[in-house]
Amino acid sequence: MSVTERLLANADSYAGRFLEGDRPDPPSTHVAIVSCMDARIDLYGIFGLSGQAHMIRNAGGIITDDVIRSLSISQRNLGTREVILVHHTDCRMLTFTDEAFADQVERDTGVRPTWAAGSFTDLEEDVRKSIAKVRDSPFVLAKDSIRGFVYDVHTGKLTEVYTAT
């Protein structure tokens, strides 16, 4: 049995105890959270949510065009107004360079990725850069609350990154 099969068995029992009913599309908190895909970051637990916020996640929690696209749709079409950015300690993105990653992929597959791996060398610095990218994007409407954090995967603690404005 694949792990997927086991997860699907859980999805069945989840549906069985699901309270049917209309649920509104726009998130009730009006918050969008951008974070790393890392398995150790339980955004629902950390922020006390059972939904209610948009969750945008990729490798590193970095600000790519795809994240700007998602934030733009989140704000324009679904009314979110606050942005929370979460990077985390012990992130694999700190352990390689974009060039080494692309070299390895090219060696293994014969094809060099057209995208950069998005690695970084300093967590706080990358959070600051990420805040700036969101703030400077013409496609993000609401900029009053764009705040960036580092989550410690070993202590569960979220620390705000100071941002000079």
Place this chain on the structure above:
Amino acid sequence: MSVTERLLANADSYAGRFLEGDRPDPPSTHVAIVSCMDARIDLYGIFGLSGQAHMIRNAGGIITDDVIRSLSISQRNLGTREVILVHHTDCRMLTFTDEAFADQVERDTGVRPTWAAGSFTDLEEDVRKSIAKVRDSPFVLAKDSIRGFVYDVHTGKLTEVYTAT
């Protein structure tokens, strides 16, 4: 008090009851889940997870270069081997066209996005396309278990999309 402040108060209490300790970086299920950012999809609840899988989420749960980048890092650097794709009913991406979205953004901001909004008109068809995109990418290593689903946000039910191979 902003909503962010309220969520941060929860993050403090979460850290207070967090069991400190080393946690391994590679997800124990070896699964990566790609889904829409929609607030109504609680992937932890649906799949019975408290972490243990990579969570990749964007507007629509569509397969962009950023998702391929994330899956590539997930599989190459962190050993995941199965991919689960989740679209959902009542998705806002079904309600506009890429051109109308870009027109609106351009009217409002004076700048036309360089990225496509990624809208689609048929959920199952987009899941099938998404599976094909992952399967056809040279940057995704493990292709034995790439399965796509539609989640019903009103009933909590996950339905597999049949894929001819």
